[in-house]
Amino acid sequence: MSDTLTAFAQAKIRSLDEQSLLRTLKPTRRLDGVWVEREGRRLISFSCNDYLGLTHHPAVKAAAAAAVQAYGAGAGASRLITGDTPLISELERRLAAKKGAQAACVFGSGYLANLGIIPTFAGPGDLILADELAHACIWAGAKLSGAEVVTFRHNDVADLEAKLTAGRAAARHALVATDGVFSMDGDVAPLDPISRACRAHDAWLLVDDAHGFGVLGEGGAGVRALFPEARIDLQMGTLSKALGGYGAYVCATAPAIALLKTRARTLVYTTGLPPANAAAALAALDVIEAEPERVAAPLAKARRLTRALELPVATSAIVPIVIGPADRALQAAAALEAEGLLAVPIRPPTVPAGTARLRLAFTAGHADADVDRLAAAVRPWLAGA
Numbered sequence: 001m002s003d004t005l006t007a008f009a010q011a012k013i014r015s016l017d018e019q020s021l022l023r024t025l026k027p028t029r030r031l032d033g034v035w036v037e038r039e040g041r042r043l044i045s046f047s048c049n050d051y052l053g054l055t056h057h058p059a060v061k062a063a064a065a066a067a068v069q070a071y072g073a074g075a076g077a078s079r080l081i082t083g084d085t086p087l088i089s090e091l092e093r094r095l096a097a098k099k100g101a102q103a104a105c106v107f108g109s110g111y112l113a114n115l116g117i118i119p120t121f122a123g124p125g126d127l128i129l130a131d132e133l134a135h136a137c138i139w140a141g142a143k144l145s146g147a148e149v150v151t152f153r154h155n156d157v158a159d160l161e162a163k164l165t166a167g168r169a170a171a172r173h174a175l176v177a178t179d180g181v182f183s184m185d186g187d188v189a190p191l192d193p194i195s196r197a198c199r200a201h202d203a204w205l206l207v208d209d210a211h212g213f214g215v216l217g218e219g220g221a222g223v224r225a226l227f228p229e230a231r232i233d234l235q236m237g238t239l240s241k242a243l244g245g246y247g248a249y250v251c252a253t254a255p256a257i258a259l260l261k262t263r264a265r266t267l268v269y270t271t272g273l274p275p276a277n278a279a280a281a282l283a284a285l286d287v288i289e290a291e292p293e294r295v296a297a298p299l300a301k302a303r304r305l306t307r308a309l310e311l312p313v314a315t316s317a318i319v320p321i322v323i324g325p326a327d328r329a330l331q332a333a334a335a336l337e338a339e340g341l342l343a344v345p346i347r348p349p350t351v352p353a354g355t356a357r358l359r360l361a362f363t364a365g366h367a368d369a370d371v372d373r374l375a376a377a378v379r380p381w382l383a384g385a
């Protein structure tokens with residue numbers, strides 16, 4: 001009997017490998033916010049989203065461990081059944097306060113959050129407009145919703161306006177979705193004009209703040225704090241990047257959150273966040289509130305690099321070094337790794353074809369000397385170098 005499934009997988013893998021697009025997992029031991037160990041070698045990582053080093057913060061780890069002892073290793077059921085530990089409601093209150101919103105809803109992960117949020121507020125007969133570089137889970141949620149999905153050019157408010165003008169009247173509701181900080185580019189969405197366009201066309205605005213929360217704005221409140229005038233109906237973000245743990249949230253009005261809690265399929269049909277994750281996020285929020293210097297550090301490190309390399313000034317903790325061809329990005333990463341620096345190459349389909357890159361992420365624990373070493377190692381790979 002021919003095993004067609006295995007043959008299918010083999011052919012796919014061979015084809016991806018020929019295009020330098022095959023991805024494989026590499027066991028990595030993260031020793032702290034900066035150092036990782038791979039195949040027995042210690043490397044300084046510029047590829048973690050652990051912007052504040054909170055994955056290994058003693059208070060965060062202790063809170064997670066204590067929650068396991070007090071509440072158990074898992075939630076035991078979905079939140080609507082018996083999985084809604086008191087830690088989650090406390091976390092939701094803290095997140096809503098931090099975002100200046102009435103209420104919050106915690107999800108299992110950022111991916112699950114967008115998969116649940118978008119179909120709750122948009123469906124067949126509605127229009128979703130998303131930035132072309134929005135995160136994969138925004139696209140997945142949009143597709144799942146059954147609404148008409150339209151792409152607007154990256155950070156291009158005129159294009160968004162034109163597409164709202166063209167499509168809004170025929171749609172019952174319209175939802176505009178964008179990253180706040182773009183995960184592979186590090187730039188920030190112009191939320192003031194985007195919000196104005198949304199209001200002018202009665203469209204709702206969803207902003208994914210995965211990479212802004214804990215890094216940007218007063219007290220690490222996130223990208224929202226940079227645009228105090230903007231009205232953001234759905235402020236989504238994760239507990240997995242600057243907060244160093246796992247899980248996600250959305251902040252909105254109390255009725256919007258109440259609707260999510262009864263309708264979002266990725267809340268209703270999945271097990272609640274483990275108590276340890278909720279406790280870790282609460283402890284991480286404490287650290288963020290107590291240590292503004294830590295919050296300010298990742299952006300300062302990113303700016304040190306962009307200054308050194310005469311690149312456009314960093315606007316977040318993420319700096320892309322676009323190399324172009326996927327095989328060349330692999331070579332660049334290998335060259336850096338030979339110098340003890342880890343910068344995992346990002347290739348299509350995560351980024352558009354022909355824009356493979358080193359995506360550099362900075363953390364509070366990086367020493368200035370680490371950033372300077374990185375700048376020297378990256379310089380030969382800059383376009384035109």
Ligand SMILES: *Cc1c(COP(=O)(O)O)cnc(C)c1O
Nearest residue numbers: 109110111135183208210238240
């Ligand atoms: C990482 C990320 C997510 C997914 O969050 P997880 O908690 O890792 O599932 C969603 N949106 C953006 C913009 C991200 O960068």
